[in-house]
Amino acid sequence: MKFTAPHIEYDLLSPILIVLAVAVLGVLVEAAVPRARRYVVQVSLSLVGIVAALVAALLVMSRINPTSDKPKSGYLAAVDALALDGPTLFCWVLILVLALLGVLLFAERRLEGGVTAFAGQASALPGTEAERQASAMGLEHTEVFPLMMFAVSGMLMFPAANDLLTLFVALEVLSLPLYLLCGLARRRRLLSQEAALKYFMLGAFSSGFFVYGNALVYGYAGSMQFDNIAFAVSSGSGSEALLLGGMGMLAVGLLFKVGAAPFLAWTPDVYQGAPTPVTAFMAAATKVAAFGALLRLFYVAFGGARWDWQPMFWIIAIATMVVGSVLALSQTDVKRLLAYSSVAHAGFLLTGFLGARSLTDIAPGDLNPVQAVLFYVTTYGLTTMAAFAIVSVVRDGAGEVTQLSRWAGLGKESPLVAGSFAFLLLGMAGIPLTSGFTGKWAVFASAASAGAWPVVIVAVLMSAIAAYFYVKIIVVMFFSDPIGDGPSVTVPSVMTSSVIAVGVAATFVLGVVPGPLLDLLGRTAQFIR
Amino acid sequence: MSTTPFIILSAILFTIGAVGVLTRRNALVVFMCVELMLNASNLALITFSRANGNLDGQIAAFFVMVVAAAEVVVGLAIIMTIFRTRRSASVDDASLLKY
Numbered sequence: 001m002k003f004t005a006p007h008i009e010y011d012l013l014s015p016i017l018i019v020l021a022v023a024v025l026g027v028l029v030e031a032a033v034p035r036a037r038r039y040v041v042q043v044s045l046s047l048v049g050i051v052a053a054l055v056a057a058l059l060v061m062s063r064i065n066p067t068s069d070k071p072k073s074g075y076l077a078a079v080d081a082l083a084l085d086g087p088t089l090f091c092w093v094l095i096l097v098l099a100l101l102g103v104l105l106f107a108e109r110r111l112e113g114g115v116t117a118f119a120g121q122a123s124a125l126p127g128t129e130a131e132r133q134a135s136a137m138g139l140e141h142t143e144v145f146p147l148m149m150f151a152v153s154g155m156l157m158f159p160a161a162n163d164l165l166t167l168f169v170a171l172e173v174l175s176l177p178l179y180l181l182c183g184l185a186r187r188r189r190l191l192s193q194e195a196a197l198k199y200f201m202l203g204a205f206s207s208g209f210f211v212y213g214n215a216l217v218y219g220y221a222g223s224m225q226f227d228n229i230a231f232a233v234s235s236g237s238g239s240e241a242l243l244l245g246g247m248g249m250l251a252v253g254l255l256f257k258v259g260a261a262p263f264l265a266w267t268p269d270v271y272q273g274a275p276t277p278v279t280a281f282m283a284a285a286t287k288v289a290a291f292g293a294l295l296r297l298f299y300v301a302f303g304g305a306r307w308d309w310q311p312m313f314w315i316i317a318i319a320t321m322v323v324g325s326v327l328a329l330s331q332t333d334v335k336r337l338l339a340y341s342s343v344a345h346a347g348f349l350l351t352g353f354l355g356a357r358s359l360t361d362i363a364p365g366d367l368n369p370v371q372a373v374l375f376y377v378t379t380y381g382l383t384t385m386a387a388f389a390i391v392s393v394v395r396d397g398a399g400e401v402t403q404l405s406r407w408a409g410l411g412k413e414s415p416l417v418a419g420s421f422a423f424l425l426l427g428m429a430g431i432p433l434t435s436g437f438t439g440k441w442a443v444f445a446s447a448a449s450a451g452a453w454p455v456v457i458v459a460v461l462m463s464a465i466a467a468y469f470y471v472k473i474i475v476v477m478f479f480s481d482p483i484g485d486g487p488s489v490t491v492p493s494v495m496t497s498s499v500i501a502v503g504v505a506a507t508f509v510l511g512v513v514p515g516p517l518l519d520l521l522g523r524t525a526q527f528i529r
Numbered sequence: 530m531s532t533t534p535f536i537i538l539s540a541i542l543f544t545i546g547a548v549g550v551l552t553r554r555n556a557l558v559v560f561m562c563v564e565l566m567l568n569a570s571n572l573a574l575i576t577f578s579r580a581n582g583n584l585d586g587q588i589a590a591f592f593v594m595v596v597a598a599a600e601v602v603v604g605l606a607i608i609m610t611i612f613r614t615r616r617s618a619s620v621d622d623a624s625l626l627k628y
Contacts, residue, residue: 172600208543208546218581
């Protein structure tokens with residue numbers, strides 16, 4: 001039997017390869033570089049790697065030119081395992097930007113008085129002499145940077161995956177490092193470890209469903225390639241039961257990652273327990289990757305079976321928005337509240353996802369659903385990241401203060417921080433002149449033009465409920481008197497400050513001039529197969 | 530040879546795994562049930578590979594095995610940390626985060 005070596009397009013895949021190389025180098029740095037110098041080496045290595053990958057991604061993007069006479073809307077790379085088209089490259093750039101901000105949050109040292117927010121020594125038990133020694137010596141785990149790079153490489157592969165196997169491997173590569181990162185908080189380590197356990201257990205359970213769905217769809221179509229699956233769906237040859245079962249089980253795996261109902265149980269616990277920089281990175285970047293993958297899987301592979309999956313997603317979108325918004329009302333912890341709000345946002349994103357319709361039905365100038373969802377996830381990602389960054393600077397002697405009641409009067413003590421947080425919350429609520437408004441308008445318009453009226457009505461109602469709990473935080477911060485033992489704002493280094501500044505600026509700019517980004521997405525939001 | 534019995538066996542194994550995850554308390558047993566689900570998927574992949582007459586499913590089974598091995602490393606690390614801290618591997622005891 002003759003073996004032909006596969007052809008790999010190294011130039012097209014360079015963003016993923018650079019990030020993976022940096023991750024592997026990071027592991028070597030842990031082994032070879034003395035402890036005192038690791039932090040500087042790791043941080044600069046990660047930053048340089050991400051910037052290089054970003055440049056590489058932009059170079060690949062410039063090779064896709066849909067305006068030329070002969071449209072080349074994308075490339076299939078690595079023996080058709082990865083599809084590099086407009087949506088993929090947009091997700092890549094966005095994920096890399098979020099990862100860049102994430103590294104800055106991970107590297108913040110001033111808030112904890114000279115060490116990062118991660119456990120000094122994860123193997124030292126909480127509350128023991130070993131832990132006290134580790135923190136007295138100022139130990140810190142610099143392994144978090146390579147772990148994050150591995151997660152980023154998985155996130156880059158996830159929206160590009162063009163077959164089920166690549167999708168599964170990417171899912172695991174992005175998840176496994178995140179499980180570990182969740183358990184590495186310096187303070188409140190029991191909560192952090194519990195969050196890691198819950199995230200891992202439920203994540204492994206959902207990936208079990210994902211693999212079985214994988215097998216069923218393979219049994220149906222006889223191939224794992226998305227275009228072959230699409231062909232099998234349109235010819236309707238295989239067993240319907242295998243297709244429906246497989247589609248449902250694949251959806252379980254992906255909806256778990258985006259935190260949609262009924263698979264949201266992990267979201268509040270993990271967002272609350274994980275170290276805040278990890279929460280910020282995870283909340284923003286995982287959603288981008290997971291929605292990129294969800295769009296490609298269901299539009300490209302299962303686009304022909306739209307009438308089978310759309311009713312299921314109607315129900316899921318409605319349930320997600322209702323559960324997220326209603327449960328957020330009763331929350332007393334800021335991180336937990338933001339977690340439930342992220343569930344509600346997943347519901348709004350699913351509303352945009354329901355805008356799926358055949359390409360001939362989309363009039364020129366109409367919003368297409370991919371464009372709407374990617375725009376929304378951009379605004380949400382940048383806003384959320386800054387919001388969690390602000391949560392990490394409100395502290396007292398025992399670390400971050402996340403009880404909402406203790407934030408009373410923060411607006412009087414630190415108007416700048418409280419004002420930024422209020423602006424970001426208004427952005428999430430979707431007040432006009434913020435990016436959230438444009439995002440919501442885009443996803444609702446996309447769903448409405450596909451006839452998903454009931455979902456849009458629920459979505460509008462739920463945005464009103466969501467606005468209530470966002471405004472509740474603002475009222476607590478600005479219109480109630482400070483309580484005696486309230487937290488104060490620790491002035492962070494330039495790293496966290498710049499994350500907050502970028503988030504606030506993006507929330508404002510994308511709200512006032514959303515046109516350029518929407519146009520860019522309109523031109524590029526076309527899947528290839 | 531008919532491949533249907535193998536698919537039925539894999540469905541039974543998968544169900545045992547899924548029910549086990551939902552009902553067992555010990556984190557290690559829950560984890561073993563997850564592995565059972567993955568292995569049931571492997572059986573289904575290989576069976577469909579034979580039914581379809583191509584090798585994609587068999588190759589996928591190798592990938593699933595490798596991923597499962599990586600998952601074991603991460604999972605056992607997390608479970609062991611929890612056990613050392615709390616002297617218990619029961620998933621019911623990890624209940625500080627709720628509502």
